Amino acid sequence: xxxxFAHDLMRKPIQVSDSLQELLxxxxxxxxxxxxxxxxxxxPFLRPIRQVQIKMLFDAAGGRYQLAxxxxxxxLVALALFLFVRALQVRTWTDCAAAVFAITVFTGMNTxxxxxxxxxxxxxxxxxxxxxxxxxxxxxxxxxxxxxxxxAVVFVVASLTLESGPLVWVVLVAGWLVGLRGVSRRALVIVxxxxxxxxxxxxxxxxxxxxxxxxxxxxxxxxxxLTPEQxxxxxxxxxxxxxxxxxxxxxxxxxxxxxDRGVFQMARGxxxxxxxxxVYSATVPSILTTAVIAWAVAVAFRRYRSGxxxxxxxxxxxxxxxxxxxxxxxxxxxxxxxxxxxGAFYALAAFVAVRYAIEYRPxxxxxxxxxxxxxxxxxxxxxxxxxxxxxxxxxxxFRERVExxxxxxxxxxxxxxxxxxxxxxxTAQLRRExxxxxxxxxxxxxxxxxxxxxx
Amino acid sequence: MNRPAAFAVAIPGCLLAAASLxxxxxxxxxxxxMWRHEDVNLAEAAGVREEAEVTRLIExxxxxxxxxxxxxxxxxxxxxxxxPLEAAVINDDPAIVALLFANGATVDGQTWVALRCFAGNxxxxxxLDAHRPAAIPLECAGRKTAWD
Numbered sequence: 369x370x371x372x373f374a375h376d377l378m379r380k381p382i383q384v385s386d387s388l389q390e391l392l393x394x395x396x397x398x399x400x401x402x403x404x405x406x407x408x409x410x411x412p413f414l415r416p417i418r419q420v421q422i423k424m425l426f427d428a429a430g431g432r433y434q435l436a437x438x439x440x441x442x443x444l445v446a447l448a449l450f451l452f453v454r455a456l457q458v459r460t461w462t463d464c465a466a467a468v469f470a471i472t473v474f475t476g477m478n479t480x481x482x483x484x485x486x487x488x489x490x491x492x493x494x495x496x497x498x499x500x501x502x503x504x505x506x507x508x509x510x511x512x513x514x515x516x517x518x519x520a521v522v523f524v525v526a527s528l529t530l531e532s533g534p535l536v537w538v539v540l541v542a543g544w545l546v547g548l549r550g551v552s553r554r555a556l557v558i559v560x561x562x563x564x565x566x567x568x569x570x571x572x573x574x575x576x577x578x579x580x581x582x583x584x585x586x587x588x589x590x591x592x593x594l595t596p597e598q599x600x601x602x603x604x605x606x607x608x609x610x611x612x613x614x615x616x617x618x619x620x621x622x623x624x625x626x627x628d629r630g631v632f633q634m635a636r637g638x639x640x641x642x643x644x645x646x647v648y649s650a651t652v653p654s655i656l657t658t659a660v661i662a663w664a665v666a667v668a669f670r671r672y673r674s675g676x677x678x679x680x681x682x683x684x685x686x687x688x689x690x691x692x693x694x695x696x697x698x699x700x701x702x703x704x705x706x707x708x709x710x711g712a713f714y715a716l717a718a719f720v721a722v723r724y725a726i727e728y729r730p731x732x733x734x735x736x737x738x739x740x741x742x743x744x745x746x747x748x749x750x751x752x753x754x755x756x757x758x759x760x761x762x763x764x765x766f767r768e769r770v771e772x773x774x775x776x777x778x779x780x781x782x783x784x785x786x787x788x789x790x791x792x793x794x795t796a797q798l799r800r801e802x803x804x805x806x807x808x809x810x811x812x813x814x815x816x817x818x819x820x821x822x823x
Numbered sequence: 824m825n826r827p828a829a830f831a832v833a834i835p836g837c838l839l840a841a842a843s844l845x846x847x848x849x850x851x852x853x854x855x856x857m858w859r860h861e862d863v864n865l866a867e868a869a870g871v872r873e874e875a876e877v878t879r880l881i882e883x884x885x886x887x888x889x890x891x892x893x894x895x896x897x898x899x900x901x902x903x904x905x906x907p908l909e910a911a912v913i914n915d916d917p918a919i920v921a922l923l924f925a926n927g928a929t930v931d932g933q934t935w936v937a938l939r940c941f942a943g944n945x946x947x948x949x950x951l952d953a954h955r956p957a958a959i960p961l962e963c964a965g966r967k968t969a970w971d
Contacts, residue, residue, distance in 0.1 A: 372843035375850060376857075465829040468836035726828045736825065744831035751835035755842070758857045766875075773878035803879040806860040811872040 374442030381802035451501035470719035476753030479711025482704025507543030509550035516555030542689035546682035588630025630702030653749035664721035756821030772802035866891035870910030
């Protein structure tokens with residue numbers, strides 16, 4: 369499946385809207401150090417390593433930018449899937465069956481769909497997912513100084529890449545609390561000190577603060593999307609209710625795939641008399657899977673109180689911690705990519721729950737039939753959702769190619785881009801690479817594909 | 824292990840993995856099922872709303888005023904011979920009609936009348952009106968187009 373997603377990503381042009389400016393910036397920057405300084409801080413964000421990574425890859429690309437950036441994107445997807453499967457610690461056939469289910473949950477969720485299509489030259493949201501899964505793998509390992517060093521390095525790189533980077537610390541601490549000792553106590557203290565240093569640098573030394581409602585992003589509220597201006601009018605005086613709404617809807621979006629981007633899609637569909645298949649295909653497997661997780665958590669809790677353990681039950685606790693922390697970090701605006709780490713850990717929790725469901729033997733045959741039916745429906749719908757990622761990437765690739773076709777490299781100054789000769793030459797090359805890609809015409813794709821898998 | 828439950832859980836994902844494998848094997852022979860790409864000429868690209876491909880083909884030197892064979896199934900059930908502008912008007916695509924005009928597509932009086940009559944009140948009509956040849960009366964009664 370990783371190769372299959374990679375195949376799609378290699379046919380997806382680098383995006384104009386979120387990527388061209390970044391690439392022109394790093395082209396104009398004389399060095400990595402200059403890039404680091406210029407991007408720490410920028411507005412309400414502290415992401416210096418993000419731009420440094422783009423600069424490094426840009427310089428290493430040797431002029432083959434499509435190959436370098438999309439290849440890196442594909443590698444991140446493969447790495448995320450590898451670390452995810454490794455964290456499952458598959459040992460038996462039961463594990464194997466549950467792992468197959470968990471992979472379809474991971475790749476079928478809105479959080480994965482939102483993340484994998486992200487448009488920056490490097491997919492930093494996916495990087496944070498990889499860093500957090502790597503942190504869990506480190507916590508599950510046998511430990512040692514290499515593991516401890518890796519934990520510290522992963523935390524620093526993640527924290528200076530995106531605002532959700534400190535989730536690495538949450539994973540490490542949650543792992544420690546549930547008994548994972550791959551990362552030593554000493555390393556955990558060091559990582560906690562690094563977190564303190566990060567917070568001090570951010571809030572005291574640089575006085576950056578955090579993104580607020582003035583961050584300038586659209587965000588959903590109730591049954592509709594609000595523009596930044598509408599958000600300012602409604603919540604400018606007291607943004608707290610809006611922040612609480614975003615935190616709550618972020619949690620719900622992981623557990624039930626609705627709301628999406630803060631908009632309650634199912635309610636919106638009912639109100640508008642426009643029930644969309646794509647909404648139900650996401651929410652139904654989510655509701656079923658969350659129900660199975662809730663049941664397994666209840667059983668695990670009962671067992672824990674009586675001194676017994678359910679295999680892998682610690683992943684429920686880690687998932688709960690990550691979900692809470694990730695939702696809090698999404699307070700400023702709702703977006704599936706921001707909550708994508710929680711999505712990955714939800715799939716890990718689903719693995720443990722479904723493994724328990726497979727081992728469970730109901731006394732009454734009718735109950736067993738119901739259990740099998742629930743699992744079969746959830747599993748089939750997640751697999752169907754996962755297959756839809758290909759369609760989503762295809763549609764996006766087609767649109768992006770049109771964006772490039774509409775861009776005149778000689779007139780990029782009109783769009784606010786740098787317009788010296790090297791900038792125009794780079795734009796012309798990226799445009800040529802995009803137009804030369806063999807991309808299917810999504811206007812010719814059957815309408816049902818968009819109904820079920822579209823945006 | 825509850826075998827029915829295990830099968831219920833694993834089979835859809837296994838089928839997906841197998842389908843992905845088959846798709847990749849087909850891709851190795853240039854026929855990936857979800858990325859089916861067919862080479863098209865300028866008229867075909869204009870007729871199936873492939874704006875980026877229209878741009879690419881014009882930049883690679885295809886003539887926006889020439890006629891091209893259009894394969895059955897794209898615009899009509901039978902083969903046709905059309906200019907890109909005719910194909911875009913038939914498909915009522917203002918973006919591609921504008922793109923073609925911006926890249927040197929022209930129409931003589933007779934073709935313009937034929938296209939304008941076919942377009943009626945569709946979305947491309949204002950664009951055709953903006954490129955109306957001088958002193959051409961619009962008389963649609965009984966007129967047939969080249970592809971009728």
